[in-house]
Amino acid sequence: MQHKILKCSVILASLIVLTLTFIYYADSRSVPEATPRPAQPINRQVQKPAQPLEKAVPPPKSPPANSMIVVEAKQEMPKKPVSEQSPAEPTRLVETKPSAEPKAVSPPIIEVSRSDPHTYADPGYPLLSKQSGSYGQFHYRDTSGGRIEIDPAWVEENIVTIVLPGLNQSVEVHKDAADNFIAAFNYIKNGTAVINGREMPLLSLIKTMDGTFVTRHVNWNPSRGLSNHSWGIAIDINAADHFCYINPASQADDPNLVLWEKAFKPAGFSWGNSYSDSMHFELLD
Numbered sequence: 001m002q003h004k005i006l007k008c009s010v011i012l013a014s015l016i017v018l019t020l021t022f023i024y025y026a027d028s029r030s031v032p033e034a035t036p037r038p039a040q041p042i043n044r045q046v047q048k049p050a051q052p053l054e055k056a057v058p059p060p061k062s063p064p065a066n067s068m069i070v071v072e073a074k075q076e077m078p079k080k081p082v083s084e085q086s087p088a089e090p091t092r093l094v095e096t097k098p099s100a101e102p103k104a105v106s107p108p109i110i111e112v113s114r115s116d117p118h119t120y121a122d123p124g125y126p127l128l129s130k131q132s133g134s135y136g137q138f139h140y141r142d143t144s145g146g147r148i149e150i151d152p153a154w155v156e157e158n159i160v161t162i163v164l165p166g167l168n169q170s171v172e173v174h175k176d177a178a179d180n181f182i183a184a185f186n187y188i189k190n191g192t193a194v195i196n197g198r199e200m201p202l203l204s205l206i207k208t209m210d211g212t213f214v215t216r217h218v219n220w221n222p223s224r225g226l227s228n229h230s231w232g233i234a235i236d237i238n239a240a241d242h243f244c245y246i247n248p249a250s251q252a253d254d255p256n257l258v259l260w261e262k263a264f265k266p267a268g269f270s271w272g273n274s275y276s277d278s279m280h281f282e283l284l285d
Contacts (some may be wrong), residue, residue, distance in 0.1 A: 133285025
């Protein structure tokens with residue numbers, strides 16, 4: 001009987017020990033489970049910002065993809081023209097240049113310069129002079145006080161500077177009139193005339209010399225035509241007292257009449273005395 005009681009006591013003790021062991025084991029397992037639980041919110045907080053980062057990553061991924069597409073498109077675009085442009089584009093440039101240049105340059109200069117002043121190549125000089133024999137014509141514009149301004153291209157081509165013999169004075173004249181001026185003043189430099197019973201050098205008869213190439217209207221009047229001075233083919237001598245008519249019969253000793261007979265007429269000049277401008281000597285074809 002005692003042996004059974006002892007055996008039961010041992011079994012009961014074992015059960016108690018097992019129960020306590022189980023309880024202890026269960027408590028020990030509950031502790032590690034409790035420790036991760038507070039860590040879960042931490043992991044969740046870390047994951048929450050990570051999620052937007054993962055969402056933000058795709059937007060940048062799309063631009064690079066687009067940029068790659070753009071790059072590929074750019075590479076494809078040149079690939080086609082490189083083979084096609086080398087033969088085609090140079091020929092296009094060669095075709096356009098010759099067709100454009102003649103239209104812009106040649107017709108206005110060749111066709112218009114001598115005919116239609118309103119379509120002159122240089123709109124700054126819209127007026128066209130008369131044709132003055134071999135001395136030509138020019139485009140010009142009116143300025144003020146009866147003055148004009150001639151197309152500088154014509155001036156550069158046609159007007160030259162010479163030194164008048166005897167006077168040793170530089171003047172501008174038409175290039176085709178230079179020899180006539182030099183001849184007239186050589187006559188004056190070397191010639192003499194009898195005036196009032198006295199032989200005098202022709203050079204002493206010139207008191208003043210006014211202008212050769214002077215671009216203006218006749219008598220500085222804008223309503224009149226252009227003076228021959230505008231072509232550089234005229235000269236005025238002793239202007240102060242010779243804007244008048246000289247009567248050869250009664251004024252045979254007049255200086256300008258003598259200069260006309262002794263120098264300018266032999267050199268091919270005309271005299272303006274017929275229209276009461278006895279100071280004026282000019283070349284006419």
